[in-house]
Amino acid sequence: MRHTGRSLALALLGLASAALAEERPFLTLASTTSTNDSGLFEAILPRFTAETGIEVRVVAVGTGQALELGRRGDADAVLVHDRASEDAFLAEAHALFRRDVMYNDFVIVGPPADPAGVRGMRDAARALARIAAREAAFVSRGDDSGTHQAELRLWRAAGVDPRGASGRWYREVGSGMGAALNVANELPAYVLSDRATWLAYEKREALAVLVEGDPVLRNPYGLLIVDPARHPHTKTELATRFADWLTGPEGRAAIAAFRIGGESPFFLLPPREARRPPPR
Amino acid sequence: MADLGEAFATAFRLLATGDAELFEIVRLSLAVSGSALALAAGLGLPLGAALAIVRFPGRRAVVALSNALLGLPAVVVGLLVYLLLSRSGPLGALALLFTPQAMVIAQTVLITPLVVALTRQVIEELHAEYGDQLRALGAGPLRAVPTLLYEGRLALATVLLAGFGRAIAEVGSVLIVGGNIAHVTRLMTTAIALETSRGELALALGLGILLLGLSFAVSVAAEGVREVARRAGA
Numbered sequence: 213m214r215h216t217g218r219s220l221a222l223a224l225l226g227l228a229s230a231a232l233a234e235e236r237p238f239l240t241l242a243s244t245t246s247t248n249d250s251g252l253f254e255a256i257l258p259r260f261t262a263e264t265g266i267e268v269r270v271v272a273v274g275t276g277q278a279l280e281l282g283r284r285g286d287a288d289a290v291l292v293h294d295r296a297s298e299d300a301f302l303a304e305a306h307a308l309f310r311r312d313v314m315y316n317d318f319v320i321v322g323p324p325a326d327p328a329g330v331r332g333m334r335d336a337a338r339a340l341a342r343i344a345a346r347e348a349a350f351v352s353r354g355d356d357s358g359t360h361q362a363e364l365r366l367w368r369a370a371g372v373d374p375r376g377a378s379g380r381w382y383r384e385v386g387s388g389m390g391a392a393l394n395v396a397n398e399l400p401a402y403v404l405s406d407r408a409t410w411l412a413y414e415k416r417e418a419l420a421v422l423v424e425g426d427p428v429l430r431n432p433y434g435l436l437i438v439d440p441a442r443h444p445h446t447k448t449e450l451a452t453r454f455a456d457w458l459t460g461p462e463g464r465a466a467i468a469a470f471r472i473g474g475e476s477p478f479f480l481l482p483p484r485e486a487r488r489p490p491p492r
Numbered sequence: 493m494a495d496l497g498e499a500f501a502t503a504f505r506l507l508a509t510g511d512a513e514l515f516e517i518v519r520l521s522l523a524v525s526g527s528a529l530a531l532a533a534g535l536g537l538p539l540g541a542a543l544a545i546v547r548f549p550g551r552r553a554v555v556a557l558s559n560a561l562l563g564l565p566a567v568v569v570g571l572l573v574y575l576l577l578s579r580s581g582p583l584g585a586l587a588l589l590f591t592p593q594a595m596v597i598a599q600t601v602l603i604t605p606l607v608v609a610l611t612r613q614v615i616e617e618l619h620a621e622y623g624d625q626l627r628a629l630g631a632g633p634l635r636a637v638p639t640l641l642y643e644g645r646l647a648l649a650t651v652l653l654a655g656f657g658r659a660i661a662e663v664g665s666v667l668i669v670g671g672n673i674a675h676v677t678r679l680m681t682t683a684i685a686l687e688t689s690r691g692e693l694a695l696a697l698g699l700g701i702l703l704l705g706l707s708f709a710v711s712v713a714a715e716g717v718r719e720v721a722r723r724a725g726a
Binding site for chain 2: 240245248249254269270271272284285286387388389390391393394412413414443445
């Protein structure tokens, strides 16, 4: 008993000292697996920290969960890519403002043997319709992420409801982009991926880019600053400084210089700003 | 097979080069799971022992509950602790979410039922053996609990080792409440999950091999302590 009491006290002491160790100012950024898995943050955030002394703690989850973290006040800023959910987030007055940051694009990758015969198609929705008609294996993120939302929009454009085939040729894996690529690589199957994760993905011997370049495959990222009116503890000032940096000359130069294997996965957007509706 | 070979090579390279980031992750993993174990032991050992020897109405229900909690998935623990610690949750003002402390809390919740259930088992058997003796000496439950815990220390060391094993191997709860933030809340297991999702399977498995090695080292060390205690006791 005396021993457990002592180790308990030691543990609590350890906790206390760990709490004291946090001295540098930081903000919490909820973002998506695609930006994190591609290595973008590792490349650009150290520059922001070096210039401002502010640390950015990235929690990388799906777009749905990232927005939920912002809604609950668990993040100070949210960087995601699903325009419809972002607009809703703004309209519900969860964010002070949104600023356009950059875009990347989606590609349909699949087995080089291409059983559905979609290689080189320019119309992504028609390509999906053909995959459905042939009942060729297709891996869906199935996790309410921005990429998943984009995929569902494409299916609607194709006039197909794939969820009727869930468990047969339509496989909803309910996990991140890299994990979905792993599954597609093993089956093999078609999958919609953002180009950044695809380029950063190491194990891709059984997959190839088959459909790209359709304007509907463009994937814009927006940075939302969580509204302090709802969550007074959020670090609005630090988050706004981060927004100004990311959409200012230094941040834009850092994003533009980011390469994966010689290719640019992210392209700059004009930093247009949308503000929340004025409080009534 | 090439992947497996690469994984071992990666594990070896990380160790040999003394990778600073790796040591940071290992240190944090040990600190978090060690703290969780200390808290779980502080709560679970007395509670498990009390459940073993004190008869009270509803005891069976408590025992059944503590056994049922053994099957609690780590993700569910993570979600519960997340909802408690979230800024919109009841303990939000503490600002513990996405900190090592949050991960300690989640792992403590996860392994305390294990410590309680196994301790009860160990102490029940000891109590069957020594209970009459203790009663003859006039020891009430308050005296009997520490005495039996001391007598059962060798078996209880294994109980604590099992608790530590479950804590350091789990990923579901720490991913949710810690957020896998680089240099802040990244542990061995969350790093493995991240590298898997990046498709860096060899690096992920390499880290897994190191985690296995770490568990092995801890269990060898615990066995050594037990051996010393056994000799000292004999």
